[in-house]
Amino acid sequence: MAVAHPPPPETDAAGADAPAPTTAAFSPLYQQIKGLILQRLQSGEWKPAEAIPSEMELAARFRVSQGTVRKAIDELAADNLVVRRQGKGTFVATHAEQHVRYRFLKLVPDSGDRDSEGPAHRDVLECRRVRASAEIARGLALRTGDPVVQVRRVLSFGGVPTILEEIWLPGTTFKGLTAEQMAGYQGPTYAMFELEFGVRMVRAEEKIRAVAADAQQARLLALREGAPLLSVERLSLTYNDLPMELRRGLYRTDSHHYRNDLN
Amino acid sequence: MAVAHPPPPETDAAGADAPAPTTAAFSPLYQQIKGLILQRLQSGEWKPAEAIPSEMELAARFRVSQGTVRKAIDELAADNLVVRRQGKGTFVATHAEQHVRYRFLKLVPDSGDRDSEGPAHRDVLECRRVRASAEIARGLALRTGDPVVQVRRVLSFGGVPTILEEIWLPGTTFKGLTAEQMAGYQGPTYAMFELEFGVRMVRAEEKIRAVAADAQQARLLALREGAPLLSVERLSLTYNDLPMELRRGLYRTDSHHYRNDLN
DNA sequence: CAGTGGTCTAGACCACTGG
């Protein structure tokens, strides 16, 4: 209510808060607040790793109680869009510097954690602009023939080539992406996407299959042809469920496995 | 505080609420309440599909505010231990009759949803008591040689054999499990476990690999030997993270895939 | 209609962080 029909505005002149609720169907106040915060997040008003205003301040801005803001932020935190730190503030989530690196990579060594084998070595085989095939276009919500950036690379852990992957990105958003960027950046590739292109991947959907390595794949992963590989097709989405990356990885699973927790 | 040091007891004589907090380290009140509710759930005081007492009633019993009970139940609902239904009550979650059937089975047909191919046909190849190998014992937190029930079966979708799986269950808890129960029960096997053995699986951990079918596996799944299969090793746990089932499934992924959502 | 979960508020106090 307070958002849709604000009482005599006080801070409106200063901040222009209270955008049109469009054709808003009914929803709880805290959902509306969540939506307003989301808008600021995707508009880039608050950038990754930055602090967002305190709960008290947001409550004042939106003219609701702190509890209502709190519930909105609770959901954003549950969605991994934001990270709360007691005593410090609430921060826009990022794929970098967060100690939850490699959030989307669920391949782990059979024994021990990922840290035991050190950082991955990236070998970029290819990075070029091409035109989207029908299949790629469908996945990325583009039209066939639209420009896309295609990357092929091999990731090695402890010197062993383990992942062969092919990545497709919308050409207009990722204009100017170079093989050097893909190879040289320290930390997760998704962190580089945030920093260089302002694109933050929010969630992803994976389709997993078992396949047999063809001759080329076998060579790149130092295997015999026909060896079983895990095929992981990932569609990564940014705010508003907008697809922003299509990736197909072939994982060796002789000394690693894909770990998944169900609940 | 209210739980640890209850004021002059009123309902204690009637209900005996306020079990010893043991060596309780400090934790928020709502966490303590969550723990108390959890105790009732795992003790079987409230059984699957039954309603638990209302928030108001629990608040009165535990001598805290409704909001505190609410937060405790919120977390239990987030953990899928309990299901809230506005206007009706809060119910103990179950693998049956919940329209989230097959919560742990992430294999879906490439096109369309699971309903399009009808229910799975179960073919039980084997169901017998054996002694736990070192590996099985380790997974189930038993000792080598302890009795376990071993089941082997094939699941077919639309007439096509798709999953070959081997299941190990602690022999003492699942004493008397028969092939008829494994085959005949309508609905998820996990629902049968709840009904017949009072064991509710709360969460699970899966390790996924790509493997090549051996001669026997290929025959049972109507494939050529060496065909790539998804190996899904699942450890299912009940309350208190107690392991209760070890399962190794081999999935055909020529017309199905393992679907996973990351966020 | 009464009873349930769901929302919202206002205020108090606690726990943690940093200057």
Add this chain to the structure above:
DNA sequence: CAGTGGTCTAGACCACTGC
């Protein structure tokens, strides 16, 4: 110390269910 997120309360009212 002030500022932040985290907990807890008490009470009001809304939305949904079933009798």
